[in-house]
Amino acid sequence: xxxxxxxxxxxxxxxxxxxxxxxxxxxxxxxxxxxxxxxxxxxxxxxxxxxxxxxxxxxxxxxxxxxxxxxxxxxxxxxxxxxxxxxxxxxxxxxxxxxxxxxxxxxxxxxxxxxxxxxxxxxxxxxxxxxxxxxxxxxxxxxxxxxxxxxxxxxxxxxxxxxxxxxxxxxxxxxxxxxxxxxxxxxxxxxxxxxxxxxxxxxxxxxxxxxxxxxxxxxxxxxxxxxxxxxxxxxxxxxxxxxxxxxxxxxxxxxxxxxxxxxxxxxxxxxxxxxxxxxxxxxxxxxxxxxxxxxxxx
Amino acid sequence: xxxxxxxxxxxxxxxxxxxxxxxxxxxxxxxxxxxxxxxxxxxxxxxxxxxxxxxxxxxxxxxxxxxxxxxxxxxxxxxxxxxxxxxxxxxxxxxxxxxxxxxxxxxxxxxxxxxxxxxxxxxxxxxxxxxxxxxxxxxxxxxxxxxxxxxxxxxxxxxxxxxxxxxxxxxxxxxxxxxxxxxxxxxxxxxxxxxxxxxxxxxxxxxxxxxxxxxxxxxxxxxxxxxxxxxxxxxxxxxxxxxxxxxxxxxxxxxxxxxxxxxxxxxxxxxxxxxxxxxxxxxxxxxxxxxxxxxxxxxxxxxxxxxxxxxxxxxxxxxxxxxxxxxxxxxxxxxxxxxxxxxxxxxxxxxxxxxxxxxxxxxxxxxxxxxxxxxxxxxxxxxxxxxxxxxxxxxxxxxxxxxxxxxxxxxxxxxxxxxxxxxxxxxxxxxxxxxxxxxxxxxxxxxxxxxxxxxxxxxx
Numbered sequence: 001x002x003x004x005x006x007x008x009x010x011x012x013x014x015x016x017x018x019x020x021x022x023x024x025x026x027x028x029x030x031x032x033x034x035x036x037x038x039x040x041x042x043x044x045x046x047x048x049x050x051x052x053x054x055x056x057x058x059x060x061x062x063x064x065x066x067x068x069x070x071x072x073x074x075x076x077x078x079x080x081x082x083x084x085x086x087x088x089x090x091x092x093x094x095x096x097x098x099x100x101x102x103x104x105x106x107x108x109x110x111x112x113x114x115x116x117x118x119x120x121x122x123x124x125x126x127x128x129x130x131x132x133x134x135x136x137x138x139x140x141x142x143x144x145x146x147x148x149x150x151x152x153x154x155x156x157x158x159x160x161x162x163x164x165x166x167x168x169x170x171x172x173x174x175x176x177x178x179x180x181x182x183x184x185x186x187x188x189x190x191x192x193x194x195x196x197x198x199x200x201x202x203x204x205x206x207x208x209x210x211x212x213x214x215x216x217x218x219x220x221x222x223x224x225x226x227x228x229x230x231x232x233x234x235x236x237x238x239x240x241x242x243x244x245x246x247x248x249x250x251x252x253x254x255x256x257x258x259x260x261x262x263x264x265x266x267x268x269x270x271x272x273x274x275x276x277x278x279x280x281x282x283x284x285x286x287x288x289x290x291x292x293x294x295x296x297x298x
Numbered sequence: 299x300x301x302x303x304x305x306x307x308x309x310x311x312x313x314x315x316x317x318x319x320x321x322x323x324x325x326x327x328x329x330x331x332x333x334x335x336x337x338x339x340x341x342x343x344x345x346x347x348x349x350x351x352x353x354x355x356x357x358x359x360x361x362x363x364x365x366x367x368x369x370x371x372x373x374x375x376x377x378x379x380x381x382x383x384x385x386x387x388x389x390x391x392x393x394x395x396x397x398x399x400x401x402x403x404x405x406x407x408x409x410x411x412x413x414x415x416x417x418x419x420x421x422x423x424x425x426x427x428x429x430x431x432x433x434x435x436x437x438x439x440x441x442x443x444x445x446x447x448x449x450x451x452x453x454x455x456x457x458x459x460x461x462x463x464x465x466x467x468x469x470x471x472x473x474x475x476x477x478x479x480x481x482x483x484x485x486x487x488x489x490x491x492x493x494x495x496x497x498x499x500x501x502x503x504x505x506x507x508x509x510x511x512x513x514x515x516x517x518x519x520x521x522x523x524x525x526x527x528x529x530x531x532x533x534x535x536x537x538x539x540x541x542x543x544x545x546x547x548x549x550x551x552x553x554x555x556x557x558x559x560x561x562x563x564x565x566x567x568x569x570x571x572x573x574x575x576x577x578x579x580x581x582x583x584x585x586x587x588x589x590x591x592x593x594x595x596x597x598x599x600x601x602x603x604x605x606x607x608x609x610x611x612x613x614x615x616x617x618x619x620x621x622x623x624x625x626x627x628x629x630x631x632x633x634x635x636x637x638x639x640x641x642x643x644x645x646x647x648x649x650x651x652x653x654x655x656x657x658x659x660x661x662x663x664x665x666x667x668x669x670x671x672x673x674x675x676x677x678x679x680x681x682x683x684x685x686x687x688x689x690x691x692x693x694x695x696x697x698x699x700x701x702x703x704x705x706x707x708x709x710x711x712x713x714x715x716x717x718x719x720x721x722x723x724x725x726x727x728x729x730x731x732x733x734x735x736x737x738x739x740x741x742x743x744x745x746x747x748x749x750x751x752x753x754x755x756x757x758x
Contacts, residue, residue: 001716002715002716002717002719002721002724003721003723004715004716004719004720004721005330005331005719005720005721005722006330006331006715006719006720007711007712007715007716007719010708010711010712010715014708038392038395038396038690038693039395039398039686039687039689039690039691039693040391040392040395040689040690040691040693040694040697041690041694042690043686043687043690043691043694044687046401046683046686046687046690047683047684047686047687047690049401049402050401050402050406050679050682050683050686051679051680051683052401053401053402053406053407053410054406054409054410054667054677054679056402057402057407057410057414058410058413058667058668060414061410061413061414061417061664064414064417064418065417065421068421069421130422130425131422131424131425132422132423132424132655136655138648138649138652138653138655138656138657138658139653139654139655139656140423140424140655140656140657141423141424141653141654141655142653142655159652159653159655159656161652161656163423163656163657164661165420165421165657165661166417166420166661166664166665169665169668172661175421176655260401
């Protein structure tokens with residue numbers, strides 16, 4: 001076989017370019033820490049990487065939603081605890097006014113106490129979080145109950161439909177509650193009307209009215225307790241969800257890393273090999289181009 | 299006497315032949331790096347004796363020829379267009395895949411931010427900040443789509459410009475080859491000067507093969523006839539038939555003698571550019587358009603049914619400007635509805651019939667993140683991923699194919715070099731061979747001269 005000058009040069013150049021490009025690729029991987037620079041480096045891994053980025057972003061969003069919902073439900077839980085306490089206080093006040101031995105002054109004092117409790121309940125039910133009322137259902141911009149001065153408390157103005165927020169693809173948690181379900185349930189009138197009737201009964205010394213009012217307070221107590229139980233269950237779900245999301249994120253980031261990131265041990269070894277190959281190619285070119293019969297014709 | 303003089307003549311002829319050998323060797327060494335140069339080989343033959351009383355009349359040079367293998371050159375002309383086609387495709391696609399951006403930093407990230415904004419709005423449906431964020435992210439996503447569509451359109455336009463420019467290069471090469479044909483025909487095949495013309499011709503045909511797939515027919519006089527496409531004349535003898543480019547449906551088509559031959563060109567740089575411009579890039583653009591269209595349509599359907607912060611309803615979030623029919627052009631035209639963009643309260647968060655403050659629509663739009671609505675089976679992220687995968691796979695395939703074709707071209711080049719290339723070692727041997735032969739013939743000349751002197755001395 002004839003070995004020509006051009007063939008030698010071409011092979012030498014091709015060999016040098018090949019080993020130099022391998023060296024540069026390993027250097028890039030080591031310096032950037034990324035295995036993939038462009039989709040053609042590994043189309044399948046790029047596709048997987050896009051999926052994992054989307055997965056991570058969705059998990060992060062659900063994590064933020066979970067935190068936000070947890071804060072809101074903590075507020076709701078606090079309000080419901082207060083409502084329970086108010087119901088208990090109201091029971092005590094109403095009971096203190098019951099009986100024929102009570103004087104008008106004592107009954108008026110109890111009535112005044114009950115008015116205060118009613119106002120506190122009114123305030124509790126109008127609690128808002130980040131500008132939205134938590135007991136107005138989906139009409140979260142509307143106060144559930146209103147009152148002009150010291151006038152009567154309005155009927156429920158919120159929505160009977162409740163509002164939920166997704167904390168996962170398949171899981172949603174209630175963030176705005178139907179206040180009417182708490183204050184009235186299936187009763188003919190809401191707790192504020194019951195309070196008004198009870199206060200009137202207390203002032204009048206109407207023991208039967210007081211008994212009816214106390215029973216209404218008890219039913220309200222039970223409704224609030226039920227609601228708080230649900231909120232507690234949701235808060236526990238949220239705690240579990242936080243852990244789950246954290247696990248999901250860890251595994252997603254791990255998958256993403258295996259798709260995108262450089263295996264440093266492999267890359268550094270590869271770089272050392274490519275460097276040695278490049279130096280060897282340079283040496284080979286040097287010795288091949290130096291050799292010629294011309295050198296011996298003197 | 300006469301035979302001694304004949305020997306002197308034979309020695310002089312031999313000296314001339316060996317000197318010519320040295321001359322050819324020198325020419326070969328001088329052109330060791332000249333592209334297209336083919337090794338010159340000197341053919342010598344013994345000059346037969348005039349009578350049976352003499353051994354012969356020495357040696358003579360009967361020809362200098364190029365060491366050329368036409369089959370190998372033809373093979374090269376067949377392989378080069380395929381290699382250059384893939385190289386052109388790889389070049390175009392490398393630009394496109396960079397334009398697509400990295401995972402998690404391109405349209406996919408804009409999708410995430412958009413859905414995040416609606417998810418945040420679903421947590422605080424009355425928040426004006428959350429509504430503004432939705433608008434901001436919607437505009438950012440529309441911008442991303444338009445930028446991407448424009449980048450693909452620019453790649454398509456640049457490719458089109460390259461097609462026109464390469465067609466002009468084809469015409470330039472065809473004209474030069476025709477000129478060489480003319481010179482070869484005029485010079486005549488027997489002339490030694492034809493060899494360097496054929497070398498030049500070989501370089502030009504190679505350059506032409508890199509641009510477009512051609513059929514090369516060897517002419518009897520040493521010139522070449524060249525056709526492109528389905529046998530369309532490009533060079534016939536001393537005539538070249540220039541191809542023309544003309545804009546058809548917004549892109550440059552190649553014409554030969556008034557016939558559109560764009561679809562007949564498959565190989566070479568032009569073949570690759572045309573394939574990228576007319577098949578691959580429009581395919582990517584169509585996928586992007588479908589994605590933008592499906593996205594806007596799905597969001598709009600939910601948004602128009604929802605209720606805004608001001609109680610308004612029936613308003614699309616996205617519009618297309620200019621207006622489009624079907625998905626075509628959607629990515630380049632998508633924009634946030636200007637009425638909604640001017641008033642964040644027009645962003646719908648509440649569900650149909652629900653009071654202001656509800657979050658049903660915001661939730662539904664945020665949940666589109668996971669909805670398999672593109673083509674009925676893919677999420678928006680899936681659809682984007684498939685587009686990126688397609689570009690990456692096409693680019694990788696073109697690069698691999700180009701590498702494989704380049705290896706074949708290198709092998710054929712090596713074969714050509716084995717026949718036509720210059721081996722400095724071989725030339726060194728030839729140099730020595732002709733030098734020694736020259737020295738020997740000079741000695742022979744001197745010996746005959748001395749013999750003649752002896753003979754003439756007898757007569758004194």
